[in-house]
Amino acid sequence: VFSNSESEIIxxxxxxSLQLSNLHLKEEKTKPNTxxxxxxxxxxxxxxxxxxxxxxxxxxxxxKLIRSNLVDTTNQVEVLQRDPTSPLxxxxxxxxxxxxxxxxxxVYAMGFNRxxxxxxxxxxPCFLLLLGSAEDSPQNLIAQSQSGTGKTAAFVLAMLSRVxxxxxxxxxxxxxxxxxxxxxxxxxIEQMGKFHPELRLAYAVRGNKLERGQKxxxxxxxxxxxxxxxxxxxxxxxxxxxxxxFVLDEADVxxxxxxxxxxxxxxxRMLPRDCQMLLFSATFEDSVWKFAQKVVPDPNIIxxxxxxxxxxxxxxxxxxxxxxxxxxxxxxxxxxxITIAQAMIFCHTRKTAGWLAGELSKEGHQVALLSGEMxxxxxxAVIERFREGKEKVLVTTNVCxxxxxxxxxxxxxxxDLPVDKDGNPDxxxxxxxxxxxxxxxxxxxxxxxxxxKHSMNILNRIQEHFNKKIEKLDTDDLDEIExxxx
DNA sequence: AAAAAAT
Numbered sequence: 001v002f003s004n005s006e007s008e009i010i011x012x013x014x015x016x017s018l019q020l021s022n023l024h025l026k027e028e029k030t031k032p033n034t035x036x037x038x039x040x041x042x043x044x045x046x047x048x049x050x051x052x053x054x055x056x057x058x059x060x061x062x063x064k065l066i067r068s069n070l071v072d073t074t075n076q077v078e079v080l081q082r083d084p085t086s087p088l089x090x091x092x093x094x095x096x097x098x099x100x101x102x103x104x105x106x107v108y109a110m111g112f113n114r115x116x117x118x119x120x121x122x123x124x125p126c127f128l129l130l131l132g133s134a135e136d137s138p139q140n141l142i143a144q145s146q147s148g149t150g151k152t153a154a155f156v157l158a159m160l161s162r163v164x165x166x167x168x169x170x171x172x173x174x175x176x177x178x179x180x181x182x183x184x185x186x187x188x189i190e191q192m193g194k195f196h197p198e199l200r201l202a203y204a205v206r207g208n209k210l211e212r213g214q215k216x217x218x219x220x221x222x223x224x225x226x227x228x229x230x231x232x233x234x235x236x237x238x239x240x241x242x243x244x245x246f247v248l249d250e251a252d253v254x255x256x257x258x259x260x261x262x263x264x265x266x267x268x269r270m271l272p273r274d275c276q277m278l279l280f281s282a283t284f285e286d287s288v289w290k291f292a293q294k295v296v297p298d299p300n301i302i303x304x305x306x307x308x309x310x311x312x313x314x315x316x317x318x319x320x321x322x323x324x325x326x327x328x329x330x331x332x333x334x335x336x337x338i339t340i341a342q343a344m345i346f347c348h349t350r351k352t353a354g355w356l357a358g359e360l361s362k363e364g365h366q367v368a369l370l371s372g373e374m375x376x377x378x379x380x381a382v383i384e385r386f387r388e389g390k391e392k393v394l395v396t397t398n399v400c401x402x403x404x405x406x407x408x409x410x411x412x413x414x415x416d417l418p419v420d421k422d423g424n425p426d427x428x429x430x431x432x433x434x435x436x437x438x439x440x441x442x443x444x445x446x447x448x449x450x451x452x453k454h455s456m457n458i459l460n461r462i463q464e465h466f467n468k469k470i471e472k473l474d475t476d477d478l479d480e481i482e483x484x485x486x
Numbered sequence: 487a488a489a490a491a492a493t
Contacts, residue, residue, distance in 0.1 A: 178489065209492070226491035235492070253489085260490060349487060372489055398488050421487060 079121055080301035082139055089124030091115055097127050102195040103160050107153075110191055116150035118143060118304050119157075125300045126158035126278070138162070138244075138276035140296045142251070144284050145304035147435030148405075151280045155247045156188050158278060159220060162245050165198035168217040170238050173271075174247040175225055175254055175264060179205050179376060180383045181403040185249060186222045193220075204228045207376040210237055225254070225263035232270055240270035250402050251279035252288045252428065255295060258421060265295065282435065283428040311466055314434050314444040317473035318459055327415060327449040328359055330475040334447070335365050339392045341410040344436050348416035350397055356415060357395040367393040370400060402432045405439065412437045414448045417458050425458045427465045447473065 079088060091097055093114060094107050115123060125139040145151055159172035174189075176182040182205050193199045202216050204223025210216075216237045221228070231237040246268065253259035268277070277296050284292065293299060321327045331345070347353040350371040357369035368391035370382045385391045387406055394400065398418070418429035438444030448470065450456050463470045 206491070212492095224490060226489095226493090229490090230492065258487095263490065401488090419487085 076305045077117060077121055078301075078303040078305065080303075082125075082298045082300050090120045091123055091127075092120065097123060097157075097161070099157075099161055100196075103157075103193070105195045106160075106192040107157065109194075110153070110188075112150075112153060116153075118145040118149050118151060118302065119154045121302050121304075122151075122154045122280075123157065126276070127161060138274075140277045140299045141302065142279045142284075142292050142296055142299045143302040143304075144281060145302070147282050147432070148439040149304060151282075152185055152188050152249070153192070155249070155278050155280055156185070156192050158276075159189070159245050159247060160193050160196075160199075162276070163199065163219045165196050165219055167219065169242055170202070170216055170218060170221045171242060172220045172245040172247070173228065173238075173240075173243045173267075174220070174222045174249060175228060175260075175267070176222065177224070177250045177253045177260060177402060178372075178399050179224055179379060180370075180400065181249065182222050182224055183380065183383070184403065184405060189220060189222060204231050204238075205376070210235075215239075225260045225267065229263045229267055232267060240267070241272050243271050243275050245276045245278065246271055247278045247280070249280055251281040251292065252284045253281075253402070255279075255291055256285075256288050268295065283431055285428055311468045313442065314438040314446055316434070316446045316448070316468065316470040318448040318450050318470050319473050319475050320456070321449060321451045323451055327451050328356065330449065331356075331413065331415065332360070332363055332365070333475040335360070335393075338411040338413070341392075342386070342389065342406060342408040343393045343411040343413060344400060344409055344433075345393065345395045345413040345415050346401065346418070346433055347395065347397055348419070352416060353395050353397050360393075360395070365393070366391070367395050370394055370396045372397065372399050398429060398433075400436070401429050404436060406436070407439060407442075409437050409439070409444075410442070411445045411447065414446070417448060417450070417455055417462070419458060425461045425465070427462060430462055431466075 081088065094104060094112070099107070122141060122143050125141050143151065143154070155174070159174065163171050174185065176185055182203065186201060186203055189201050193201070199220070200218040202218035202221045202223075204221050204227045206224065206227060208227070212235075214237060216231070221231075221238060223231070228238075232240045248254040248264060254264045255261050277299075279292055279296060279299075293301075319327070319330050321330055345356065345367075347356055350373045353369060353371050357367050360367045368382050368386055370379060370386075374382075382391070382394075383404075386394050389408060395415075401418070412434050414430075414433065418426040418433060420426045434444070434446040437446065448459055450459055459470060
């Protein structure tokens with residue numbers, strides 16, 4: 001089915017009927033682990049050179065064809081089942097899930113042909129009933145997998161498959177850490193569910209005001225913690241007892257003490273006992289991981305290991321300066337190089353972000369600013385312009401550190417290094433920030449601006465944590481920068 | 487420190 005001829009490629013694009021069986025002929029081998037975990041490893045050992053060459057050609061073509069993570073080069077998935085004796089499901093096609101035709105149509109219309117690695121493993125526990133398992137209740141899940149591996153589509157599919165469009169009340173609830181991410185995920189839900197005529201989505205976000213006493217008729221709700229909590233409790237727009245699926249996107253921040261723990265847990269306590277809980281994130285710091293297992297009853301656990309690879313596609317540099325003004329001038333020097341595609345510049349505070357955007361404008365560089373202190377209407381407009389490519393450079397805070405998916409972003413600049421409230425390096429945020437680039441296996445560039453001995457020390461600790469060299473960059477050497485940016 | 491918020 002797969003071929004290099006152009007006519008066939010066009011057919012594939014139009015019909016979305018691509019069969020990828022050729023790429024995954026090898027059966028996966030599973031071997032039991034000491035603590036009941038199953039570690040699956042793709043075995044490529046007996047492939048001939050020709051086969052490998054064919055695989056490589058096929059993969060590069062596919063990547064060009066379809067903007068998705070169809071071909072996942074991940075080599076290790078760790079699955080820890082709630083019941084280690086039950087069979088280990090792993091779906092190789094969306095058909096196996098026996099989705100409603102309207103939903104399958106939505107999946108294919110988005111350009112997904114075959115489940116990504118995380119989807120292969122994460123979907124079965126969400127679909128046990130459909131797969132004809134003896135299990136009667138939907139299973140809970142904690143899933144960790146790197147940026148751009150298809151987490152969003154996995155939990156959106158889980159929600160859409162369980163929703164009953166005929167029932168005009170909220171049945172699925174998804175929480176996002178920020179306004180912008182809620183909008184983005186909402187778009188995915190809308191796209192994937194667009195062939196279900198009756199299906200509606202409500203946005204429980206800042207600025208979305210409803211009349212008192214009103215009830216929400218939409219079957220799915222996506223929102224940010226504060227608004228969702230209000231809608232469930234004092235405003236009573238949502239009856240939390242009727243929620244069947246509860247999703248925490250960027251789950252680690254959603255349950256972290258320094259994050260949205262209070263509100264998320266208060267919402268969770270209002271849900272019925274048999275409500276399915278799905279936690280997804282690219283990172284789970286140790287203490288948060290323990291807490292997750294405490295709040296999610298009998299979870300299935302999926303970990304997808306690809307940290308090295310993520311960092312392989314993203315080149316990391318640092319620029320040595322003595323103070324904030326020097327950082328600003330260094331940034332001006334590389335502005336031309338970073339605007340070849342799109343760039344995101346992260347600052348520690350809203351104030352710095354505002355200042356930096358102002359200074360860059362004064363120098364005649366066009367930049368957009370996005371931070372949490374802005375009005376929601378303005379925030380929606382800015383992120384939209386950035387998505388459309390009307391803005392090339394976005395100066396922002398940690399509000400955009402996670403989840404924001406703009407394909408053209410090829411450079412991430414840490415104008416300030418990510419640190420937590422105690423001033424220690426924030427490794428999780430670092431990985432999330434630089435994960436805004438290098439998406440879909442593309443190459444990405446991260447530049448860290450260092451302005452003191454203290455921040456150099458923080459950078460060194462980040463470098464040690466990921467065990468990955470961060471090289472020095474001379475911002476006066478424009479040739480070198482252009483070369484890297486290209 | 488940022489984010490969340492009909493406070």
